[in-house]
Amino acid sequence: MPGPDDTEAPQYRAARLRRALAEDTRTAELGVQVTVRGEHVYLSGSVPSRQRKEELDHVLHEKEPGTRVHNDVRVVEAGEPGEPEVIE
Amino acid sequence: MIRIAAVGDVHLGEDAHGRLRPALERLPQHADVLLLAGDLTRHGTEEEARVVAAEFRDLGVPVLAVLGNHDYHCDEVSALTQILTDAGIQVLEGDGVVLPVGGLRLGVAGVKGFGGGFAGKCGSNFGEPEMKAFVGHTIEIADKLRSALDSLSCDTRVALMHYAPVPQTLHGEPPEIYPFLGAYQLGEAVDATGTDLALHGHAHMGSERGVTPGGVRVRNVAQPVIRSAFTVYGLEAGTGED
Numbered sequence: 001m002p003g004p005d006d007t008e009a010p011q012y013r014a015a016r017l018r019r020a021l022a023e024d025t026r027t028a029e030l031g032v033q034v035t036v037r038g039e040h041v042y043l044s045g046s047v048p049s050r051q052r053k054e055e056l057d058h059v060l061h062e063k064e065p066g067t068r069v070h071n072d073v074r075v076v077e078a079g080e081p082g083e084p085e086v087i088e
Numbered sequence: 089m090i091r092i093a094a095v096g097d098v099h100l101g102e103d104a105h106g107r108l109r110p111a112l113e114r115l116p117q118h119a120d121v122l123l124l125a126g127d128l129t130r131h132g133t134e135e136e137a138r139v140v141a142a143e144f145r146d147l148g149v150p151v152l153a154v155l156g157n158h159d160y161h162c163d164e165v166s167a168l169t170q171i172l173t174d175a176g177i178q179v180l181e182g183d184g185v186v187l188p189v190g191g192l193r194l195g196v197a198g199v200k201g202f203g204g205g206f207a208g209k210c211g212s213n214f215g216e217p218e219m220k221a222f223v224g225h226t227i228e229i230a231d232k233l234r235s236a237l238d239s240l241s242c243d244t245r246v247a248l249m250h251y252a253p254v255p256q257t258l259h260g261e262p263p264e265i266y267p268f269l270g271a272y273q274l275g276e277a278v279d280a281t282g283t284d285l286a287l288h289g290h291a292h293m294g295s296e297r298g299v300t301p302g303g304v305r306v307r308n309v310a311q312p313v314i315r316s317a318f319t320v321y322g323l324e325a326g327t328g329e330d
Contacts, residue, residue: 028131
């Protein structure tokens with residue numbers, strides 16, 4: 001998979017990075033959004049654990065070592081729920 | 089009242105032992121049954137299935153599940169199903185079960201579901217073999233859901249799936265990917281069968297609450313949406329006749 005170059009449109013770069021996060025077995029995250037702004041890459045969405053969140057950074061840095069990644073992905077809560085919803 | 093706990097998209101990897109278990113220990117205080125709406129694993133491996141089995145076994149209430157697209161990734165569905173079944177977790181795919189709950193009969197039918205899109209903005213069973221296979225898969229699954237729901241002899245009827253039956257509970261996802269997140273044929277099956285509640289997952293950035301064109305409540309129980317280990321719905325005695 002090629003790294004970033006000056007000729008690649010940011011839209012294609014975002015699509016390529018998003019596919020990498022979905023298809024790399026270390027991440028396998030289909031729901032992470034990738035936004036490219038110049039040299040900066042912003043991640044949003046949610047993952048099940050802090051380790052999964054850190055793995056996103058590892059995979060992106062491996063694909064594009066110079067990229068500045070802003071990992072805004074949320075770690076999903078796993079506590080007991082609040083009051084039930086009653087459906088009549 | 090029947091208390092239904094539900095969660096989907098827990099995506100447990102081999103390193104996830106005990107992630108949900110603490111919150112599940114008191115489950116019988118919250119609910120009469122637990123429904124799992126697919127994407128229980130990350131890659132659909134047997135090792136991950138064993139983590140899922142350990143997390144959801146012996147909870148003190150019946151546990152029913154459907155599988156999701158992640159659970160299909162490694163083509164080990166039969167082995168996954170066996171591992172979950174051995175742990176007392178009943179995996180539904182085109183079939184259903186009726187459970188006695190407080191003098192009422194709760195019927196649950198389940199399928200994975202599939203994509204295709206929603207009325208007016210969906211794929212058609214036409215053209216290339218790949219397109220016909222895609223839409224044909226959706227139609228086949230929706231038909232299985234309809235038959236399974238129809239066959240339940242119960243007081244309250246619940247449809248469990250991974251993919252969404254309505255677009256409302258996808259709100260928050262990019263509209264361009266709705267056809268990969270659900271299909272209207274699933275909603276049609278729900279509406280045709282006197283179903284009281286439809287549960288699904290798959291859409292992590294979606295919304296929890298929706299309703300089918302026929303007025304059946306739909307809930308997206310993907311863990312990132314409900315933001316807890318599970319959520320609980322109290323269902324008053326349903327309209328689902330035998």
